[in-house]
Amino acid sequence: GESVGLHLPTLSVQEGDNSIINCAYSNSASDYFIWYKQESGKGPQFIIDIRSNMDKRQGQRVTVLLNKTVKHLSLQIAATQPGDSAVYFCAENGLGADGLTFGKGTHLIIQP
Amino acid sequence: NAGVTQTPKFQVLKTGQSMTLQCAQDMNHEYMSWYRQDPGMGLRLIHYSVGAGITDQGEVPNGYNVSRSTTEDFPLRLLSAAPSQTSVYFCASRTGGGSYEQYFGPGTRLTVT
Numbered sequence: 001g002e003s004v005g006l007h008l009p010t011l012s013v014q015e016g017d018n019s020i021i022n023c024a025y026s027n028s029a030s031d032y033f034i035w036y037k038q039e040s041g042k043g044p045q046f047i048i049d050i051r052s053n054m055d056k057r058q059g060q061r062v063t064v065l066l067n068k069t070v071k072h073l074s075l076q077i078a079a080t081q082p083g084d085s086a087v088y089f090c091a092e093n094g095l096g097a098d099g100l101t102f103g104k105g106t107h108l109i110i111q112p
Numbered sequence: 113n114a115g116v117t118q119t120p121k122f123q124v125l126k127t128g129q130s131m132t133l134q135c136a137q138d139m140n141h142e143y144m145s146w147y148r149q150d151p152g153m154g155l156r157l158i159h160y161s162v163g164a165g166i167t168d169q170g171e172v173p174n175g176y177n178v179s180r181s182t183t184e185d186f187p188l189r190l191l192s193a194a195p196s197q198t199s200v201y202f203c204a205s206r207t208g209g210g211s212y213e214q215y216f217g218p219g220t221r222l223t224v225t
Contacts, residue, residue: 009152032212043116043202043216044155089154093212099145099170100212102154 012109019077021106023090026071030092034100035064035075037086044089047075077108085110113138116217118203124223125193133188133220135203141215142208144186145170146178148199149219155202161186162208193224 013019025033031052036044050057050064050073057064063076073090087107091100119134137144142163147155147170157170161180175197177189186205190197200221204214 034212041219043204043218044214045216046213049211049213091154099157099160100155100214101171102147102156104152104154 009104010107010109012111013080014111015080015082017080019075019080019084019108021075021077021088021090021108023073023075023103024071025073025090025092025103027092027101028071030101032093033064033066033073034091035062035073036089036091036102037084038089038105039086047088080108080110082110082112084108115139116203116205116215118201118217118220120220121218122221124225125190126225127193127195129193131190131193133190133201133203133222135186135188135217136184137186137203137205137215138184139205139207139215140183141205142183143214144180144203144205145214146176146186146188147202147204148172148197149202150199158188158201190222193222195224198222198224 034049035047037047038044048059048062048064050066061078065074087105089102089105091102116137145160146158149155156172158176159178161167164183167178200219202219203217206214
């Protein structure tokens with residue numbers, strides 16, 4: 001079935017470097033995408049979202065890029081900090097009226 | 113605001129037992145959802161509600177029941193627990209309108225032996 005997935009289960013970056021987390025989706029009907037951060041033992045926390053009528057959206061230290069042609073979504077984190085260490089999930093509104101379809105997650109590890 | 117709260121935080125059940133996971137939100141959100149999260153997998157939608165008195169099935173509804181008698185509360189009932197239901201359960205809520213931004217509770221870790 002259609003699903004949202006991530007290319008890498010683990011991403012290790014040096015503190016201070018930029019991080020790029022990728023996500024591939026296959027439901028062409030999805031028109032809303034969202035990135036969540038989940039720290040150990042906690043529920044997912046909203047980071048940033050983007051609608052399908054946009055290619056790029058920026059927040060504080062984060063940027064989401066959407067390429068609808070290849071069904072690809074990415075999250076860029078600038079100047080990665082130790083507090084950014086978490087599992088990052090992309091999600092899409094592929095289920096229609098409510099509920100999100102989540103990818104499997106990428107574990108971001110920050111090297112000192 | 114307390115946001116989304118869930119109880120209990122941890123629970124161990126024996127196969128065949130039933131229980132209810134509680135979820136409440138104080139943000140007057142219309143939409144509420146239950147997800148389960150298994151190791152190495154993303155969250156999967158169990159049931160959701162678009163308002164009091166209205167519920168619907170998600171991706172993995174079998175073995176679970178929900179009800180929405182008030183805007184604030186959205187309990188999840190396990191009718192006869194099975195080891196396959198060992199998971200972490202998250203409740204979420206959001207406003208209506210065009211945003212799908214969901215606010216998640218802290219989760220309930222359930223083990224069925």
